[in-house]
Amino acid sequence: MRILVATDFSPRSQRAVRRAGILAARSGGTVMLMHVVDGPGSRETSQDIREAQRMTVEQIAVVPELYRIRCDPLVVRGRPSDEIQDAAVVHDVDLIVVGSPHRTRTRYTGRTLRNLIRNAPCPILVARRSSASLYARVLIPVDFSDASLRALQSAGSLKLLDRAHVTVLHAFEAPGKSKLSGFGVGRDQIDSYVEGCRSRCAEDVEALLASGGLVDRDWSRRIEEGSPQEAIARLAERFPADLLVLGTHARTGFRKALLGSVTEDILSTGGADVLVVPPHASGRCRQPRPPMHAGWSEIAQAAPRLVLG
Incomplete structure (x- = not known):
């Protein structure tokens, strides 16, 4: 390398x-x-x-x-x-x-x-912590885009995930959930609706991993309800990561990355190291x-x- x-x-x-x-x-x-x-x-x-x-x-x-x-x-x-x-x-x-x-x-x-x-x-690794060892815990937030697949594959090819506990995170929000109670929908039905959304997102995560030949990796999967900011913060509090991996989209560049303003917020504060995987830059x-x-x-x-x- x-x-x-x-x-x-x-x-x-x-x-x-x-x-x-x-x-x-x-x-x-x-x-x-x-x-x-x-x-x-x-x-x-x-x-x-x-x-x-x-x-x-x-x-x-x-x-x-x-x-x-x-x-x-x-x-x-x-x-x-x-x-x-x-x-x-x-x-x-x-x-x-x-x-x-x-x-x-x-x-x-x-x-x-x-x-x-x-x-x-090529990918950019932003080193924010002093360390004398390899990464032990890696968090990879994903949506279902090519940017997410590229981030997963790049982190693996760079050997950043070797011997690390890897968690793949997807954050979702159930459409219209906040309005259901106003229409008289009971709590049990709302919870069932949310779990249905969670289950479909879990299937999509597996499909994303399969498309990259990564489905057999011994990685944890987390499907969290809420915004990406909330999901990352909750998971980071329970399972602090050494490295966060993010992909960016070609159509919007850095300021509109995989998680919108989340990427820029992460880089402007302290915390884990961040690997940012940009679009393929050929011709750019x-x-x-x-x-x-x-x-x-x-x-x-x-x-x-x-x-x-």
Whole structure:
């Protein structure tokens, strides 16, 4: 697995770097540690690039999860979301890992993340927790769209579900339920109506899994009444997850993802890591240009000698 991890050397991106190392070690993959320098190409920007090169090498050296992992540095100048996207295309990346967005102004803000997800050629893993282990509990909310199927399959192919307890969640609302009592329908009949809706949704979940060849997986299924926000909150309180997997729809992009505003709400608050699986981006990415970056040998020569303990 080829992993690109974006860093701005903050504690948030440090979590992303550590997570990338954990996943690379599990899959026998490689890591590209990327930093983007903003600026018009002035002398100050050139100095920033040299400093970023030095800091990137240092970060590779001091992060224990990267020990014995092939990790290449990449420092470029430009707009973060564009440069990360271009690098992912040029280097045929399987997964992009970024730190959690923050309300304060940094290179990898919520806006950058949104722009990246709209055009990303591969899944984006947003690392929000510090961890030294693989994911143990994974929650995958689904509707019955291609986006949900793509999210399920991508999480499996990236080996994020190995050895994890996986729960597939579907939230439903029984149409017209709130009006039934006003028409004199008894409680037992209303409950029966709701259970009928739940049963049909359970069948649809099984059909979704079967369409992806996933029906035989030893995964829990939860069919919860209520909005997606309510269902996720209830389940997270009873069974805290390490990872939440969400798919996005091609027709509306990030701001209208699988769960509408739920996805953006999740990313703006603390909690589990989030894997966002965007639509296939073929034909939607900008034509990649050769990245401006220094090679490993050039960067290593510019950086101070580092000793691994």
